[in-house]
Amino acid sequence: MRLSDEELERYARHIVLPQVGGVGQKKLKSARIAVVGAGGIGSSVIPALAGAGVGELTIIDDDSVEIGNLHRQPLFRERDAGYSKADLALQFAQRLNHFVKANPVQERIGADNAAQLLADHDLVIDGSDNFATRLAVSDACVGLGISLVSAAAVQFQGQVGLFRSKPCYRCFVGDAFDSDDCDNCAELGVLGALTATVGSFAALLAINSICGIGDDQSGQLHLFDGERLSWRAMRIPAEPSCRACGLNLELPRSLR
Numbered sequence: 001m002r003l004s005d006e007e008l009e010r011y012a013r014h015i016v017l018p019q020v021g022g023v024g025q026k027k028l029k030s031a032r033i034a035v036v037g038a039g040g041i042g043s044s045v046i047p048a049l050a051g052a053g054v055g056e057l058t059i060i061d062d063d064s065v066e067i068g069n070l071h072r073q074p075l076f077r078e079r080d081a082g083y084s085k086a087d088l089a090l091q092f093a094q095r096l097n098h099f100v101k102a103n104p105v106q107e108r109i110g111a112d113n114a115a116q117l118l119a120d121h122d123l124v125i126d127g128s129d130n131f132a133t134r135l136a137v138s139d140a141c142v143g144l145g146i147s148l149v150s151a152a153a154v155q156f157q158g159q160v161g162l163f164r165s166k167p168c169y170r171c172f173v174g175d176a177f178d179s180d181d182c183d184n185c186a187e188l189g190v191l192g193a194l195t196a197t198v199g200s201f202a203a204l205l206a207i208n209s210i211c212g213i214g215d216d217q218s219g220q221l222h223l224f225d226g227e228r229l230s231w232r233a234m235r236i237p238a239e240p241s242c243r244a245c246g247l248n249l250e251l252p253r254s255l256r
C-alpha cells in the first residue's frame, strides 16, 4: 500500500509526527473500524477517524435524528430531524475525506446480530447508550478476537477503555445489565461537551492502538469527572468466571 501525493499533503501534520510517520498513516489507511452508535460519542469519533484517514468506517445506528439530540451530536443539523443517523454520518465522513470508504448500517445491533455486523473489522468503537448493547458488542468482540474501545458518558461522568479479549468489558460490568431497561441518557441527562470529550478520547485511544503509539492501554479503564475536570485510570482485573472471556465459555449461540 502506498500513499498518493494528495494523501501525503492531506496527512502532512500526521506524517511529520515521529510516532505516526508514513508507516502509521498506512496502518490507518488499511484499518477497518466499526463505530457502534452515531450519537454523542460517535459525533466526535466519526469526524476524528474520517479526518485521520482510516480506510474503512462502518457506522451502525438504527436511529433517526431528533431535535433533543442536537446539544450533544454536532454531526447533525436542525434540518436533519427525522433522517437516518447512519446515512447522515456517512455523508459527513465522505464530505470530510473522500479517501474514506464509509458503510452505513441501519440496524439495531444486539446479541443476535453483533458477530455478523462486526466481523472483518480490526477494531470496534462502541459509543452506544445502554448496557445491553455494550455487553452484546463486547461479547461479539471477544468471540471474534477484535479490539474494542468502549466509551460511555452520562451526566458529568465519562469512561473509556480498550479491551482485547481478556479482560473484557463484561469482566468490568458483570451480568446484571443484560436487559434493555437500563438507565440511559434520556433518563439521566448528559452534558454535550462531556460526550465530545469522551468521544475524542476514544478516537485517540483507537488511533494510538492502530499505530502502536504509547503504552498498551488494554484492560485499563479511564474515568473522567466532568465536574472536577479530572481523569483517572484503573486497571480492570480479568474475571475468571466471566461468561464471555472466562474459562467457562458460555457465548451467545451466534458466536459459537
Ligand SMILES: [Zn+2]
Pocket (backbone or CB within 6 Å): 166, 167, 168, 169, 170, 171, 172, 239, 242, 243, 244, 245, 246
Ligand atoms: Zn470478561
